[in-house]
Each structure stands twice: as C-alpha cells, then as structure tokens.
Amino acid sequence: MSIKSLIINPGSTSTKIGVFEDETLLFEETLRHSTEEISQYANIVDQKDFRKKIITDLLESRNFDIKSLNVVVGRGGMLKPIPGGTYGVTEALLADLRKGVQGQHASNLGGILAKEIGDAIGVPSYIVDPVVVDELMPIARYSGVPELPRVSIFHALNQKAVAKRYAKEIGKPYESLRLIVVHMGGGVSVGAHENGKVIDVFNALDGDGAFSPERAGGVPNGALIKMCFSGKYSEKEVYGKLVGKGGFNAYLGTNDMREVTKRANEGDEKAAEAKEAFLLQVAKDIGSMACVLNGKIDQIIVTGGIAYGADVVTALKERAEWIAPFTVYPGEDELLALAQGALRVLRGEEEAKIY
Numbered sequence: 001m002s003i004k005s006l007i008i009n010p011g012s013t014s015t016k017i018g019v020f021e022d023e024t025l026l027f028e029e030t031l032r033h034s035t036e037e038i039s040q041y042a043n044i045v046d047q048k049d050f051r052k053k054i055i056t057d058l059l060e061s062r063n064f065d066i067k068s069l070n071v072v073v074g075r076g077g078m079l080k081p082i083p084g085g086t087y088g089v090t091e092a093l094l095a096d097l098r099k100g101v102q103g104q105h106a107s108n109l110g111g112i113l114a115k116e117i118g119d120a121i122g123v124p125s126y127i128v129d130p131v132v133v134d135e136l137m138p139i140a141r142y143s144g145v146p147e148l149p150r151v152s153i154f155h156a157l158n159q160k161a162v163a164k165r166y167a168k169e170i171g172k173p174y175e176s177l178r179l180i181v182v183h184m185g186g187g188v189s190v191g192a193h194e195n196g197k198v199i200d201v202f203n204a205l206d207g208d209g210a211f212s213p214e215r216a217g218g219v220p221n222g223a224l225i226k227m228c229f230s231g232k233y234s235e236k237e238v239y240g241k242l243v244g245k246g247g248f249n250a251y252l253g254t255n256d257m258r259e260v261t262k263r264a265n266e267g268d269e270k271a272a273e274a275k276e277a278f279l280l281q282v283a284k285d286i287g288s289m290a291c292v293l294n295g296k297i298d299q300i301i302v303t304g305g306i307a308y309g310a311d312v313v314t315a316l317k318e319r320a321e322w323i324a325p326f327t328v329y330p331g332e333d334e335l336l337a338l339a340q341g342a343l344r345v346l347r348g349e350e351e352a353k354i355y
Helices: 035-039 044-061 091-099 108-121 156-170 221-228 235-242 248-252 257-265 269-292 310-320 334-346
Strands: 004-010 014-021 024-032 071-075 086-088 125-128 178-184 188-194 197-201 299-304 326-330
Touching: 004 044, 004 108, 004 334, 014 044, 014 334, 024 044, 024 334, 044 108, 071 108, 071 334, 086 334, 091 108, 108 125, 125 334, 156 178, 156 188, 156 197, 156 299, 156 326, 156 334, 178 269, 188 269, 197 269, 221 235, 248 257, 248 269, 257 269, 257 310, 269 310, 299 310, 310 326
Parallel strands: 004 071, 071 125, 178 299, 299 326
Antiparallel strands: 004 014, 014 024, 086 125, 178 188, 188 197
16 A cells, blocks of 8 residues: 655755655655745744645645645654664654754754644654754764763764665665765765764764855964954954855855856856865865775765756765765655655654654
8 A cells, every 4th residue: 555645844944845755755745935925923833834835835726635644744853863764753853842942943843743733634744864963983082071971963864764775775784784975055064973873983074074055164273363352353253254145155155066067067166166165175074984884985975056056076086986886875855855754664664762
C-alpha cells in the first residue's frame, strides 16, 4: 500500500509544503508571508495558528482530502543536540521546540504544526535530521579553549539524505561506508561520515571552515577580537559580518554564485580571485576530513545549490579527486528528504528515535 505524506518546512517569511505518495511528489507550494503578517506576532510560536490555517486552506483549495494522509512530517528545529534520524513528535520534543532551546527559528514550527495536523486526523507526526544533529566524536569537540567547544550545526538533513541515496544506489548499507559530504549553498558544511554517523563536521553557521556566499567561516581570531573591542561595531554588527553579510556578500556584494561566475568569466579579476579562494578553502576542508577518516574514503559526495556549477565541481576535483572519487547530487530537495525519513520508519527500515 502506498503512503501519503504531508511535508511542512517553515522558513522565516514562507511555509513550504509538499504532498507525496511514497517518494512521488503530488504537488508542492511555497506560501509567502509578508513582513506585515509576520510582525503581528511577538514570538515565532505565536505564528502557529496563522500558518496552520494557510496550510489547511491550501489543501482544501486543491481539493485534497487531508484524511487520506498517512503521516505528517515537519522540519526539525533548534532542539538540544541529538543523533541523526527520524523522531516521533513527543511532548518533550514539543516543549523544547516551543522554548527554542538553541534559539528561536521558524523551523521550530515544523514539528509543532506536524503534530497538530497529524493528531487532528489520527496519523503519526515526525521530524527528520534537524540542523542540531550532533554525532561528533569526543576529540572533534576540542577547540583549544575549554569554554569554547566546537559544536555540530550543519546541513544534516541534506547531508544524510545524499549519503543514504549514494549507499542505496551502490547497494551497500550507509553504515558500512566512509564518506566525505560537501554541502555548498548559502552556507558550506563538510562532514566526515563513518559507521552511519557524522563524526566530524565544520560548523556551517558561525564557526569554522570555508567562507560561503553569506558566511565568513573561520576567521583570524586575534583580528576578530580587536574588531569586537574597537568600539566601532555592536555585537549584532560583528555577528552580521560573520553570518549574513560575510563571504561573497562581503567581498563582492552578492550571495549568488552564478553572478560570481558570470563576473569572473567577463574578466572581473576580483570576482575570479574570490571564487578561487572559496574553492581552495572548500578543498582544504575536504582534505581535513580525509585526515579524520585516516585517508580511507569510499566516496566524496558534493551537493547543494552551488554543485549545479560544473566549473565548481571540476575545480574541486582537480584539487581533491586524488583523495577519492566524486559523486555529485546538485541541489537540496528538503521536502523529499523529509518524506524519505518518515518512509524509512513506516516501512520498517529504521526505528523512530525518541527525543
């Protein structure tokens, strides 16, 4: 029997939904929210009923029978650090989504909305591989300053999805493979996958590793300290330089890799140099994760929106293909990845984890 799922992926100014039958997308919609609509609510959790209504209204307008669903899946939010997997939405999980134990983010609404809609029609609700997935080996947490341990915040949903996709395509268990997964989008994360766990990864938000279209990645510590205490910037302004206004935004005033490439191809030396620096840093991250896996790597997997650029992939191969062969899965299909997480549980391929 086929399994129908409703997938909910809330963003800061939109709610993206998809309806699947098994792994086939029946329809998807990105519901946009104006600043005026969102600003009415003091907290993200207060938006719940507003977002729930527009989801159910859309399904009704599509003449879709919501009672035909077998499962509802939400994007995982800023929970406590947890191992990767598919989690049933329990009261404990809901409580931490409402609190935002690692921060307030629209993705916190994913599990809350999934639970409410699922309960209303008597079907299970899940979240899958949130950004706070933490499977780091203990020695990967050392930073050199005990008060500042390295943390695991990365594109867990897509990294896990493409790793499992590759494993399925070659007919081997994900847990048997040693992989380096490179996600390149608005942020960049490079992870070492061993025995089904991401044992080391560069913090893709505000920590370390390569710069990206919107983020600074690792920066010189001493210079950053001087900037913080220069009196020229507020804490918010400094953080903005690292997250949001960093990377290509800072160097070239754009966060679009296609624009960077266009400028470089048209002879813009600054764009060409910044692009080459970016590719060098990503390749260095790959090399670092190769050391984590003792040089024994089955495959390097490249994914994310930037992976659509053939020139980007070619440049990375020139620097790093001596480490292991490359497989490229461009883009980031979050809705499908969420659906697949629930399907693995409902088909008995994995057990749902308890938060």
